[in-house]
Amino acid sequence: MKLGILTSGGDCSGLNAVIRAIGLYAFENIKNVEIVGIPDGYSGLISGECFQLKRDDLNGIIDRGGTILGTSRQPYKMMTVAEDGPTRLQEMCANYKKMGLDCLFTLGGAGTHKTAALLYSEGCNVIGLPKTIDNDIFGTDVTFGFQTAVETATECIDRIRTTAAGHGRTIIVEVMGNKAGWLALNAGIAAGADMILLPEIPFSEDIVCDFISKKKAKSQPNGQRYEKPYNIIVAAEGAVLQSEYKFKKRDRAFVRVERGETTITPHLAEVIGERTGEETRSTVLGYLQRGGTPCAFDRMLSTRLGGYAAKLAAEGTFGVSVAVCGDKITFNALAEIAGKYKLVDPDGERVSMARGIGISFGDK
Numbered sequence: 001m002k003l004g005i006l007t008s009g010g011d012c013s014g015l016n017a018v019i020r021a022i023g024l025y026a027f028e029n030i031k032n033v034e035i036v037g038i039p040d041g042y043s044g045l046i047s048g049e050c051f052q053l054k055r056d057d058l059n060g061i062i063d064r065g066g067t068i069l070g071t072s073r074q075p076y077k078m079m080t081v082a083e084d085g086p087t088r089l090q091e092m093c094a095n096y097k098k099m100g101l102d103c104l105f106t107l108g109g110a111g112t113h114k115t116a117a118l119l120y121s122e123g124c125n126v127i128g129l130p131k132t133i134d135n136d137i138f139g140t141d142v143t144f145g146f147q148t149a150v151e152t153a154t155e156c157i158d159r160i161r162t163t164a165a166g167h168g169r170t171i172i173v174e175v176m177g178n179k180a181g182w183l184a185l186n187a188g189i190a191a192g193a194d195m196i197l198l199p200e201i202p203f204s205e206d207i208v209c210d211f212i213s214k215k216k217a218k219s220q221p222n223g224q225r226y227e228k229p230y231n232i233i234v235a236a237e238g239a240v241l242q243s244e245y246k247f248k249k250r251d252r253a254f255v256r257v258e259r260g261e262t263t264i265t266p267h268l269a270e271v272i273g274e275r276t277g278e279e280t281r282s283t284v285l286g287y288l289q290r291g292g293t294p295c296a297f298d299r300m301l302s303t304r305l306g307g308y309a310a311k312l313a314a315e316g317t318f319g320v321s322v323a324v325c326g327d328k329i330t331f332n333a334l335a336e337i338a339g340k341y342k343l344v345d346p347d348g349e350r351v352s353m354a355r356g357i358g359i360s361f362g363d364k
């Protein structure tokens with residue numbers, strides 16, 4: 001049996017641990033197995049490149065961030081566009097056959113899964129594995145890479161708190177998450193944020209400023225120790241104003257680009273500073289959240305998902321993506337989940353609990 005593995009889209013911690021688990025399970029349990037790595041995601045499949053992955057290549061990578069295979073973004077909408085010659089999809093299918101693959105493991109996020117579903121519908125045996133720090137893949141409780149990003153973001157916010165407290169500042173910490181606010185929500189709660197701004201809950205500048213002004217008015221000099229009022233606001237990069245929400249994403253982006261910004265964070269910092277008189281700063285955590293060694297939870301999850309995916313291949317189950325459901329590892333049909341997202345429920349338990357302990361979402 002010949003197995004191919006590729007990693008596609010933004011990197012995250014745990015990719016190598018998954019590659020390792022797929023490989024180890026296959027070498028242990030599948031007779032005459034051959035494994036190849038396809039470099040740089042779907043780009044490698046389009047150009048027909050692959051290289052042998054030996055048992056020894058899997059040593060010492062469980063704790064390594066990034067991906068030993070390399071990755072790239074290949075937009076889904078370009079897959080079926082005919083330029084001069086065959087489409088990218090046709091090239092990928094032809095190369096899948098040329099490589100003699102019996103199964104292709106695609107480690108990636110929502111976009112990767114859409115392309116994986118397409119490949120399967122064209123006759124390639126594909127098994128998807130849910131990777132992303134955004135945790136927004138439909139049909140799985142959690143994705144690998146997410147927990148490490150939560151830990152990293154939480155530690156960064158803890159560190160930023162010392163500056164906010166020392167200076168008595170309001171600091172907005174922008175974390176990744178364009179469509180889904182899972183990372184902002186979890187890291188925000190874990191780091192004791194005062195306010196969390198999510199793509200799923202449009203916020204109002206008036207409410208944000210009012211919250212900060214009221215908190216300042218309420219704060220009393222502490223007889224025991226010296227403490228100035230300060231605020232930590234954790235904002236997802238996709239956080240959106242109530243006034244922007246009705247506009248298409250493209251039009252929103254246009255207004256922001258005109259201001260020289262891509263996210264709402266710098267604008268919000270300016271508005272808070274002007275309206276409340278509070279010294280306000282912002283920090284964008286960016287790629288810090290995607291890099292580095294996976295936490296133990298992600299190593300465990302990656303190993304379970306990778307091993308299970310290899311087992312499915314050995315049994316001949318294809319056209320699926322492996323998933324976590326409660327304490328079980330299971331799978332969903334790619335056709336069922338492709339194109340869908342798992343978003344934060346604004347009325348769900350986590351948001352309600354956060355509101356219950358006084359965290360504001362800037363909306364009411």
Ligand code: F6P
Nearest residue numbers: 009010011132133134176177178
């Ligand atoms: O991988 C998901 C993600 O981290 C998103 O949260 C973010 O919007 C995006 O990647 C940024 O990716 P890049 O800058 O690598 O294209």
